[in-house]
Amino acid sequence: MTRPELASCTVVSVVAHSLLKVVTRRHSPNKREHSMKVSPYHSSNPSDPDVHHDHSDCPTGQQIPERNKVSGTGGFPRCKQCIAKG
Ligand SMILES: [Zn+2]
Numbered sequence: 001m002t003r004p005e006l007a008s009c010t011v012v013s014v015v016a017h018s019l020l021k022v023v024t025r026r027h028s029p030n031k032r033e034h035s036m037k038v039s040p041y042h043s044s045n046p047s048d049p050d051v052h053h054d055h056s057d058c059p060t061g062q063q064i065p066e067r068n069k070v071s072g073t074g075g076f077p078r079c080k081q082c083i084a085k086g
Pocket of ligand 1 (some may be wrong): 032052053054055058059061079080081082
Protein backbone atom coordinates (compact mmCIF):
# COMPACT_ATOMS: atom_id res chain seq x y z
CA MET A 1 0.00 0.00 0.00
CA THR A 2 1.48 3.31 -1.06
CA ARG A 3 1.23 6.48 0.99
CA PRO A 4 0.92 9.69 -1.04
CA GLU A 5 2.04 11.79 1.96
CA LEU A 6 5.42 10.09 1.87
CA ALA A 7 5.94 11.05 -1.76
CA SER A 8 5.22 14.74 -1.16
CA CYS A 9 7.52 14.64 1.86
CA THR A 10 10.38 13.56 -0.40
CA VAL A 11 9.69 16.43 -2.82
CA VAL A 12 9.82 18.95 0.04
CA SER A 13 13.15 17.66 1.30
CA VAL A 14 14.63 17.76 -2.22
CA VAL A 15 13.51 21.38 -2.63
CA ALA A 16 14.86 22.29 0.80
CA HIS A 17 18.18 20.70 -0.08
CA SER A 18 18.59 22.68 -3.29
CA LEU A 19 17.66 25.89 -1.47
CA LEU A 20 20.35 25.15 1.10
CA LYS A 21 22.89 24.79 -1.69
CA VAL A 22 22.02 28.25 -3.01
CA VAL A 23 22.26 29.80 0.46
CA THR A 24 25.61 28.19 1.26
CA ARG A 25 27.09 29.02 -2.15
CA ARG A 26 30.42 30.72 -1.61
CA HIS A 27 31.14 34.19 -2.78
CA SER A 28 34.41 35.42 -4.23
CA PRO A 29 37.45 34.39 -2.22
CA ASN A 30 38.45 38.02 -1.72
CA LYS A 31 37.45 38.96 1.78
CA ARG A 32 36.15 42.46 2.14
CA GLU A 33 36.52 44.21 5.46
CA HIS A 34 33.82 46.72 4.67
CA SER A 35 30.42 45.95 3.29
CA MET A 36 29.57 47.27 -0.14
CA LYS A 37 27.24 50.22 -0.16
CA VAL A 38 24.98 50.28 -3.19
CA SER A 39 22.13 52.43 -4.43
CA PRO A 40 18.87 51.76 -2.59
CA TYR A 41 16.82 48.75 -3.65
CA HIS A 42 13.75 46.95 -2.37
CA SER A 43 11.58 43.96 -3.19
CA SER A 44 8.49 44.16 -5.37
CA ASN A 45 7.12 41.10 -3.57
CA PRO A 46 4.33 42.21 -1.17
CA SER A 47 5.13 39.32 1.20
CA ASP A 48 8.66 40.66 1.76
CA PRO A 49 9.36 43.17 4.56
CA ASP A 50 8.43 46.76 3.69
CA VAL A 51 11.97 48.11 3.86
CA HIS A 52 14.65 49.17 1.43
CA HIS A 53 18.32 48.16 1.49
CA ASP A 54 21.52 49.95 0.56
CA HIS A 55 24.12 47.30 1.27
CA SER A 56 24.93 44.54 -1.19
CA ASP A 57 25.73 42.07 1.58
CA CYS A 58 22.61 42.62 3.68
CA PRO A 59 21.30 39.14 4.59
CA THR A 60 17.69 40.24 4.06
CA GLY A 61 18.48 42.08 0.84
CA GLN A 62 20.34 39.06 -0.49
CA GLN A 63 17.19 36.98 -0.11
CA ILE A 64 15.40 39.09 -2.69
CA PRO A 65 15.48 37.23 -6.00
CA GLU A 66 16.93 39.23 -8.90
CA ARG A 67 13.52 39.39 -10.63
CA ASN A 68 11.95 41.03 -7.55
CA LYS A 69 14.70 43.61 -7.07
CA VAL A 70 13.55 47.14 -7.76
CA SER A 71 15.91 50.09 -7.48
CA GLY A 72 14.90 52.97 -5.24
CA THR A 73 13.53 53.08 -1.72
CA GLY A 74 9.94 52.41 -2.74
CA GLY A 75 9.01 54.89 -0.01
CA PHE A 76 9.96 52.28 2.58
CA PRO A 77 12.12 52.93 5.65
CA ARG A 78 15.70 51.68 5.65
CA CYS A 79 16.31 48.09 6.68
CA LYS A 80 17.57 47.70 10.27
CA GLN A 81 20.44 45.45 9.18
CA CYS A 82 21.56 48.02 6.62
CA ILE A 83 21.41 50.75 9.27
CA ALA A 84 23.60 48.58 11.53
CA LYS A 85 26.13 48.23 8.71
CA GLY A 86 26.45 51.99 8.47
ZN1 LIG B 1 19.04 45.51 4.39
